[in-house]
Amino acid sequence: MARERFRALIVQEGVPGAQLRELEMADLPAGEVLIEVAYSSINYKDALSMTGKGKIARRFPMAPGIDMSGTVLESSDPTVHVGDSVLVTGCGLGETIWGGFSELARVPAESVVPIPEGLDAQKAMALGTAGFTAMLCLQVLEHYGVRPGSGDVLVTGAGGGVGSLSVALLASLGYRVTAATGKQALHERMKDLGAQSVVDSKEIGGRPRPLESARWAGAIDTVGQPTLPAILSAMNYRGCVAACGNAGGMELHTTVFPFILRSVALVGVSSSQCPRNERLDAWQRLASEFPLEKLASIVDRVRLEAVPAVCEQMIAASTSGRTVVDLTA
Ligand SMILES: NC(=O)c1ccc[n+]([C@@H]2O[C@H](COP(=O)([O-])OP(=O)(O)OC[C@H]3O[C@@H](n4cnc5c(N)ncnc54)[C@H](OP(=O)(O)O)[C@@H]3O)[C@@H](O)[C@H]2O)c1
Incomplete structure (x- = not known):
């Protein structure tokens, strides 16, 4: 059962920056698969969106965050099941589809990738887009x-x-x-x-x-x-x-x-628009070929509240490696 209220970072048209808001289920746009987001990550595109330096969101209000991983809470698609551990990257997240800087999100079933064996929700986001x-x-x-x-x-x-x-x-x-x-x-x-x-x-x-x-x-x-x-x-x-x-x-x-x-x-290379069969194949290869032991030295973990500050630093080119957003904390 989905919770009644949830937190999300929200950008509004013409309003600089993003606000951390508490929302109700009715605020969440429609979609085939409801995901309880456990982790997201911060990519350059997110930094552009959050700081207003780039026009990324094309529907408002919008939760930025082009990556998410978590657990399926509801699904109207027969290929995606309640309880599945999944990830979504790109596919319009944070642009036209509610993104990962939110404790809940609804996404199209087509965009959902089962987390491959060898990865978990956190490692999937350390890799992310x-x-x-x-x-x-x-x-x-x-x-x-x-x-x-x-x-x-x-x-x-x-x-x-x-x-x-x-x-x-x-x-x-x-x-x-x-x-x-x-x-x-x-x-x-x-x-x-x-x-x-x-x-x-x-x-x-x-x-x-x-x-x-x-x-x-x-x-x-x-x-x-x-x-x-x-x-x-x-x-x-x-x-x-x-x-x-x-x-x-x-x-x-x-x-x-x-x-x-x-x-x-x-x-x-455009990762966002990568066709589904190639997307699944690339994630399988990441799970089996990426040297996961190297992640520890390059990954930081932050909570939702810290995302705006990290995005400012990213635009100033003063970040390095990867930043995972922990929504379980
Ligand atoms: N096509 C796609 O599907 C796709 C997917 C993901 C990302 N991207 C793009 O790839 C780029 C990197 O994304 P990211 O998420 O990895 O961002 P990131 O973590 O912020 O990395 C960007 C790196 O670029 C270098 N850099 C930043 N500003 C620079 C400047 N003015 N001149 C020269 N080098 C500069 C810095 O490298 P050093 O720290 O080594 O100096 C910086 O760490 C972005 O343009 C992003 O939009 C595209």
Whole structure:
């Protein structure tokens, strides 16, 4: 039985910031599956939404939070059962569908993923959209033939959520990873996650020539401007870049040379819209292939009340790793 009242962080159109509110069941928008949320996590998109720096929510009032894990309390869909331990990432959460910064949420059955064996609700959110995106980026590199023996793989924004998890995932699979971070203090941590080498982000940005010396077999870029143009110009022949972020900027100034002279592949990754069969597959792979023991050093845990402050810090680029939101506390 669902509780009568619950707490949620709420954003309203035209009102700056988010408010922690106590709501009633009648305030919760309709949906096929009612979830008692145990954990959520804070992603860059959430920080944009919570601080008003980006237009993420498209229905109001809205609970932000693009990730959630918890237990099914009610379901009108025969494939999702009461008592199931589930996770949801992306799929419009916090945009058009009530998100995870709420003790209760109703979501479409299509978006619900059973938590795979090997993970639990908390670990699922330590990974969350960031880990899911890291896996999708890895799959892009694999699809384009990048293998552990292919050469160096660069991860930018390596101190952040997607970046840290990408470094750990690639390294555990035997890739030789170079982590690019703007934070000197994180160099040791990057090594602990398995990076072979660590470079300052400034070394990757700058104004590249149309083609630089070939350096990278693969890359996962979370920054966009200014790193992506520099990465493209330094890719090996038939190298592949999985581009998933714009933490540094959304513009892309490059030339066609990396594509027509080195057959470089630039592939975009959108985790939010990933089809269900691929979503299930990626989560299974995360459960069996991600080095879960690496999570302890990069995951913080906060309560709902602390989410607005963490989001401000994330926009100021002063967070690192992953932040799990504990709604059981
Ligand atoms: N396409 C998708 O499906 C998808 C999914 C998840 C995230 N994303 C995007 O991926 C990016 C990272 O997301 P996240 O959740 O991992 O965020 P995050 O934890 O805040 O990490 C972002 C990292 O980017 C670097 N960074 C931030 N501001 C920068 C700047 N001005 N110039 C250069 N580097 C900067 C920092 O890396 P260092 O600490 O190493 O300096 C920071 O830790 C965001 O743009 C997000 O929107 C996309």
